[in-house]
Amino acid sequence: MNLTNNLSMEDLIKEFSWRGLLQEHTPGLQDQLKRDKITLYVGFDPTADSLHIGSLLPIIMLAHFERTGHKPMAIIGGATGMIGDPSGKSTERQLLDEFTLAHNISCIKSQLARFLNFEMGNTRLLNNHDWMREISFLEFAQDIGKHLTVNYMMSKDSVKKRLGDSSSKGMSFTEFTYQLLQAYDFLHLFQNENCLLQIGGSDQWGNITTGIELIRRKMGATAHGLTFPLITKADGAKFGKSESGENIWLEARRTSPYKFFQFWINTSDEEAGRFIKMYTFLPKDTINQLIEDHRKKPHKCILQQRLATELTRWVHGEEACKSALSASRLLFGNNPMTSMEVLDDETFLSVFEGVPRAQISIEDLQKGISIIDALVEKSGFLSSKAEARRALKERSILVNRQRIDEDLILGKTNIREKRYILLQRGKKSYFILEVVKT
RNA sequence: GGGGAGAUACUCAAGCGGCCAACGAGGGCAGACUGUAAAUCUGUUGGUAUCACCUUCGCAGGUUCGAAUCCUGCUCUCCCCA
Numbered sequence A: 001m002n003l004t005n006n007l008s009m010e011d012l013i014k015e016f017s018w019r020g021l022l023q024e025h026t027p028g029l030q031d032q033l034k035r036d037k038i039t040l041y042v043g044f045d046p047t048a049d050s051l052h053i054g055s056l057l058p059i060i061m062l063a064h065f066e067r068t069g070h071k072p073m074a075i076i077g078g079a080t081g082m083i084g085d086p087s088g089k090s091t092e093r094q095l096l097d098e099f100t101l102a103h104n105i106s107c108i109k110s111q112l113a114r115f116l117n118f119e120m121g122n123t124r125l126l127n128n129h130d131w132m133r134e135i136s137f138l139e140f141a142q143d144i145g146k147h148l149t150v151n152y153m154m155s156k157d158s159v160k161k162r163l164g165d166s167s168s169k170g171m172s173f174t175e176f177t178y179q180l181l182q183a184y185d186f187l188h189l190f191q192n193e194n195c196l197l198q199i200g201g202s203d204q205w206g207n208i209t210t211g212i213e214l215i216r217r218k219m220g221a222t223a224h225g226l227t228f229p230l231i232t233k234a235d236g237a238k239f240g241k242s243e244s245g246e247n248i249w250l251e252a253r254r255t256s257p258y259k260f261f262q263f264w265i266n267t268s269d270e271e272a273g274r275f276i277k278m279y280t281f282l283p284k285d286t287i288n289q290l291i292e293d294h295r296k297k298p299h300k301c302i303l304q305q306r307l308a309t310e311l312t313r314w315v316h317g318e319e320a321c322k323s324a325l326s327a328s329r330l331l332f333g334n335n336p337m338t339s340m341e342v343l344d345d346e347t348f349l350s351v352f353e354g355v356p357r358a359q360i361s362i363e364d365l366q367k368g369i370s371i372i373d374a375l376v377e378k379s380g381f382l383s384s385k386a387e388a389r390r391a392l393k394e395r396s397i398l399v400n401r402q403r404i405d406e407d408l409i410l411g412k413t414n415i416r417e418k419r420y421i422l423l424q425r426g427k428k429s430y431f432i433l434e435v436v437k438t
Numbered sequence B: 001g002g003g004g005a006g007a008u009a010c011u012c013a014a015g016c017g018g019c020c021a022a023c024g025a026g027g028g029c030a031g032a033c034u035g036u037a038a039a040u041c042u043g044u045u046g047g048u049a050u051c052a053c054c055u056u057c058g059c060a061g062g063u064u065c066g067a068a069u070c071c072u073g074c075u076c077u078c079c080c081c082a
Helices: A012-019 A029-035 A053-067 A098-115 A137-147 A150-154 A157-164 A173-193 A202-219 A257-265 A269-279 A284-296 A302-316 A318-332 A336-342 A345-351 A362-367 A371-375 A385-393
Strands: A039-044 A071-076 A124-127 A195-201 A224-228 A357-361 A397-399 A420-425 A429-436
Touching (some): A012 A053, A029 A195, A029 A224, A039 A053, A098 A124, A157 A202, A202 A224, A269 A284, A269 A302, A362 A429
Parallel strands (some): A039 A071, A195 A224
């Protein structure tokens, strides 16, 4: 992505503000940021072995800080991840065992390294387990717990929600303590790394201010907090899930670059306008121009195209982005049929990476397989013959992108190129049959 | 402890002896239209050997030629009075 727009980013707060990345911040932060290059941090929860697009925003925030010469730190919640943050959660969270946690942490570390420059030493990666494990419960009670009242802690939304609602299952002491642990993180980083700012999603505001309060009471010093909005979709649905309800991960093995690309392509006009500001590093002028162009020619999907391209390139690299783009052109372009036939098997596979597939024997194919068997028994693509019949009646089944009838018998002639047959239900659901010798 | 109401498919919700694989709404899927959008319209939404049969209406029994519908017991949920 374009890194050379530092001029417009002299005032980070302003920058965040027009990008829609600013929810709340403590007073005086703006001046502080203009005056000094400060150290700041954001926490990442090691709840899975890959980050998903929900984590993209904090990463982008750190990248903005990195690019303007500040010293960002990504803190992996190796200790706090064992506890679970109650913010925004209505029930007690599952605790993770140590093995899973260690695995998750190492995976997340290597992912973050793709987006942030840890090489130069300006941007760093820490694990809060490293200092959390040093402190005993008694020390914690004495040095930390002393400074904040339970009354203060109870006033936080994350706590109030769980105590007030009679239908909820209550809240364990462990979860109640979470905000203190996070506050201790901030205090520790303030003392040892001269870290002056914690950022996070807007649901973190309560936890961040607890940290600021702890630093104020214990050290008599001023620390800062900044939050960015939590993303909601225009229709109120949860952001970050594909249409089929799967998470969109940053790891190519979990979510193929093609699917990732498609996720952004499928955003609505309004969302695309909002997201391109938040999720790309394109300068203001460029974005305004794009929005203007899009308004004039909405059918071109300029915003969605650019958003998807920029992000796929950033997350998966130039190569993956190109093939995701060409796959999309192929599948949704004007004359997909002809281009399908031209595809050799290798390109075909890369286009349909991540599409479920099954093997089918050449002998069966020689005998001929009814399309219903092919859809259900031989592949498991559809779950019952009744469903297959229904789909065929709806004329929603395609073989090698050609609409077919119920009486089709699959034979050798249906193999495209050398080894594959492409099944399709509707526009977006694909399945690959791989022809093998038995 | 006493009294009452209820449990039906993904969700809500009809049905109260045969015409019930079960009205309707939402959701899902698909088709048309379109910008791989929104809105709209249409079809579809248990299974199989599909003009038929099988399994499904909280669980287990029973009455009946025949039950989601009636009876008995059980489990769970909700409400009212103590």
